[in-house]
C-alpha cells in the first residue's frame with residue numbers, strides 16, 4: 001500500500017525549518033506565504049515550501065507516465 005505521508009524524521013526536519021521561519025505564526029502555526037497550518041501540511045509528501053526552504057518528498061510519490 002502506498003503511503004502519502006512522510007516519515008517522522010522527514011516531518012521533524014520540515015517542522016524544524018518552519019519553526020525557525022519568519023513566516024510562521026507562533027500561535028496557530030500558520031504559514032503566511034501559503035496560508036497552511038504547517039503541522040498538517042508537513043505530513044504529506046507532495047507538499048512543499050512556497051519559498052523553497054524544503055521540498056516535496058519524492059520517495060513517496062507516484063510518477064505518472066501519461
Ligand code: SF4
Nearest residue numbers: 018021024031049053
Ligand atoms: S512553509 Fe516555508 S515559508 Fe512557510 S513557514 Fe514553512 S519554511 Fe516558512
